[in-house]
Amino acid sequence: MQTLALRGGARVAVDAAQWRHAFGVVTRGRVQLELRDGEPGPVLGRDAGFWLRGTGVRALRNPGRRTARVRIVTPRPGPPPASETPRTPVTEWRNDMNSMNDTGAAAGPAPGQTSHTHRLRGLAGTGLIATLAAMAATTLAAALAQAVGVDFEVPDGGETIPLSGFAVVTGFFSVVGIVIAVALLRWSARPAERFVWTAMMLTAISLVPPLLSGANSATTTALLGLHLVPATVMIPTLARSLRTRTD
Incomplete structure (x- = not known):
């Protein structure tokens, strides 16, 4: 878990390899998501959460004047599976939900x-x-x-x-x-x-x-x-x- 501080107008690029499974929670201020094509995405307020995996987000930006803070939660790797079960969309969604529960994160993009x-x-x-x-x-x-x-x-x-x-x-x-x-x-x-x-x-x-x-x-x-x-x-x-x- 790490806390990212964004000063007013600052922009931080998302490292896809490092934050692949990360889940972010805005703990202060507002954060705007920058999409893959460079277009501005939604602006999330305090206590809003968002996934980075598969969303096309390439950067985080602070549209306000005061420093914004984002808590980045990276799930701990789980034990290897007992059998080689194919990762269908359903099993992948369940694994993501289990990882989220392990880290105590329980929010989604809707609150923002x-x-x-x-x-x-x-x-x-x-x-x-x-x-x-x-x-x-x-x-x-x-x-x-x-x-x-x-x-x-x-x-x-x-x-x-x-x-x-x-x-x-x-x-x-x-x-x-x-x-x-x-x-x-x-x-x-x-x-x-x-x-x-x-x-x-x-x-x-x-x-x-x-x-x-x-x-x-x-x-x-x-x-x-x-x-x-x-x-x-x-x-x-x-x-x-x-x-x-x-x-």
Whole structure:
């Protein structure tokens, strides 16, 4: 039995001859499996176990910032068989299970996949709650702006933006932010940092239309502020959630 330490972003090639019968258990952080063709495999969380034999895994990589640890369990060789029994798939599976029981390992790849799915669902749930909060905050801010005399009239068509319009637009773009955060958690090694950078860039771009709308100064100023309200709710919440689920 040995413990493998992977620093943030580190990659360790799998020695097929040495680890042929090895079984790994993630004891800290997250570990991503790199497949035979170089494509990124599943990301396993703490307490997830995985076989290396016959899986096509050629390397282990740490997608996070903190050091990850993997306990490598190599089964002890058993006594020679009493008879030359052909190794069919059934007998080979039984022998592998016996070796696993001898070493005290009792996990499979399913827990890691389940853990990753839970992280994605947890992030999406946090994002939806933040979306509702952002919609309420933006609508309330728009109502207060109307109360002090801002008409929210856009010269193009002469229509006034209703309060429900602010809620709908805020909800739509907040959901887009959740999708971006989930995608970065799934495929990026530094999801929190990249999400903040992406969200800030999109927020800056969203400030351009109010400046070009031709509305009066009070409406333009209010629209700019209402673009920043949901950003101050969604960006810190999702970034904090990404950091929690990455460490």
